[in-house]
Amino acid sequence: MSEFDDDSLLMLSGIQHIAFCERQWALIHLEQQWNENVLTVEGHHLHEHCDDPYADKSRRDLLIMRSVPLVTRRLGLSGRADVVELYRVKEEKTECSISLESEKGWWNVVPVEYKRGRPKPDECDEVQLCAQNYALEEANNIHISRGYLYYGETRHRHEVIFSVPLRQKTEELALRMHELFKLGMTPAPVYKRSCKTCSLFNLCLPGIKSAYQDVNVYIERNLDIP
Ligand code: SF4
Incomplete structure (x- = not known):
């Protein structure tokens, strides 16, 4: 995959939307037709971490960085990480550790994304975290093997392993975002089970539009319209 320049960067958080x-x-990203739900959901989750029992701020071997700016030129995405945790490691440098000017020793880098709801049946949150991970790896020239998703509703952390299949899926989705952005094309609605949980359902009206498209196809086929 070639590298993207500054002018080609798209919003990193969009990868969860295209995965869905x-x-x-x-x-959301081409037509800016988001409704309040999307903004509300994405805005609120930023301070969910206040209640995260896993973020033990009293530990001397843990540093917590918030709202960390991210850029991955490989995926062509930029955004922010809710939280990046740094764990001091006792041993020598590892493949996922960095050094800090202000602190002694080596520190393992672990991205943590906070979500308002509960774990989803799909991998939308996982690919977003994985895209964040690409940016952290690129910036620090390291390899990070895992991160965490914290869900406010269940108050639980889920480990996410940055496996080869998850990385491949993340790369494919990023590539698809750039393809669609270049085309400036909004795909037609396809009504599916997940539409019921879509925050843009009322704006998209997939059932009605799909039926309307079906009628058009029927008319074109039966009236022999060129
Ligand atoms: S309602 Fe369905 S087709 Fe429309 S944007 Fe949402 S998920 Fe996509």
Whole structure:
């Protein structure tokens, strides 16, 4: 995958939208037609970490960085990480550790993304965390093997392993975002089970539009319209 320059960077958080539905991504990021739900959900989750019992701020071997700016030129995405945790490691440098000017020793880098709800049946949150991970790896020239998703509703952390399949999926989705952005194209709605949980359902009206498209296809086929 070639590297993207500053002018080609897209919003990193959009990768969760395109993983859920290409049309949802296009409505939000191409047409700016988001409804309040999207903004509300994404805005609120930023301070969910206040209640995270795992973020033990009293530990001397843990540093917590918040709202960390991120850029991955490999995926062509930029955004922010809710939290990046740094764990002091006793041994020598590892493949995922960095040194800090202000602190002694080596520190393992672990991205943590905070979500308002509960774990989802799909991998939308995992690919977003994985995209953040690409940026951290690139910036520090390290390899990070795992991160965490924290869900406010269950108050639980879930480990995410940055496996080869998850990395491949993340790269494919990023590439698709850039393809659609270049085309400036909003895909047609395809009504599916996940539409019921889509925050843009009322704006997209997939059932009605799909039926309307079906009628058009029927008319074109039966009236022999060129
Ligand atoms: S309602 Fe369905 S088709 Fe429309 S944007 Fe949402 S998930 Fe996509």
